[in-house]
Amino acid sequence: MSSYDGKKLGALHRHLHAHMPSDPALRVKALESLAIEKGLVAQETIDTWVEMYSEKVGPKRGAQVVARSWTDPAFRERLLDDAGQAIKEFGFEGHATEHLRAVENTPDTHNLVVCTLCSCYPFAVLGMSPIWYRSAAYRARAVKDPRKVLEEFDVALNDDIKIHVWDSTAELRYLVIPERPDGTEGWEEDRLASLVTRNAMIGTQRDLKVT
Amino acid sequence: MFAPDDPLKPPGNRFSEPWQATILAMATAMIREGHFSQDDWAHALGAALKQAEDNGQPDTEETYFLAALSALESLSETSGIAAKDRSARKTAWGNAYRRTPHGQPVNL
Structure with missing residues (x-):
């Protein structure tokens, strides 16, 4: 027998999805993907900088x-x-x-x-x-x-x-x-x-x- | 109040959130590619920081990076990335995250 538990279903729903980024993280993702598509910057250039200045x-x-x-x-x-x-x-x-x-x-x-x-x-x-x-x-x-x-x-x-x-x-x-x-x-x-x-x-x- | 560095404190990641590093990486790359100048960046960032301060935002790292993001967004408009495009793309990414099961790569 099945039953509907909205709360449980909601939790399951959230769990099944990728973690939703914060608002500023989504803004950055939007800007970054548009800038790459337009050829303004290269993904590799961004990744290299982040790696260099986060770690090295x-x-x-x-x-x-x-x-x-x-x-x-x-x-x-x-x-x-x-x-x-x-x-x-x-x-x-x-x-x-x-x-x-x-x-x-x-x-x-x-x-x-x-x-x-x-x-x-x-x-x-x-x-x-x-x-x-x-x-x-x-x-x-x-x-x-x-x-x-x-x-x-x-x-x-x-x-x-x-x-x-x-x-x-x-x-x-x-x-x-x-x-x-x-x-x-x-x-x-x-x-x-x-x-x-x-x-x-x-x-x-x-x-x-x-x- | 400031304080000297604690020599016993282990060095943490230099950025609290990955998006913060991406902003500075993008700004550097766009300067290098000639889309705006170092001076343009300094002035746009300075203006955004002043606005945050005038608006009574707390003097925190988060406020700094939100100002940096605003500065980068406004400078990008001169390179053809309009506010409405950013907004639509942000919504699209949000939807992509919502529909993607946990652990799977998120694509538009």
């Missing part, structure tokens, strides 16, 4: 660049002169680094990077930007009150240390070169690179910890 490209690249700038004065000079060119020595050129400027921390200066307009960031050397970098709060406050923002990141600066805030644009992005920590004399490049953090290369960390 990260701040280790920037850390290698910084470590070399500590061990090789001629490279440091090239980096400060034209960072976009200098990173080509590592093969790191690519997304949004055509115009990259490296800025160095010194005992009396500290550099902090922001994009007040949106979220411009040197993806090819630092990977995907952290969530806070894209937040409205950081974009507004890093310029208005950098010292306070840095305090929240546990960076306490003496009043005599000058802070430079660099506002990234679509045309020009920044990489902070932190100071080489004491006690690392004679270290090889890879070991030095392991000390360099993403936040230090944005400027929301100053002193690197020797581990």
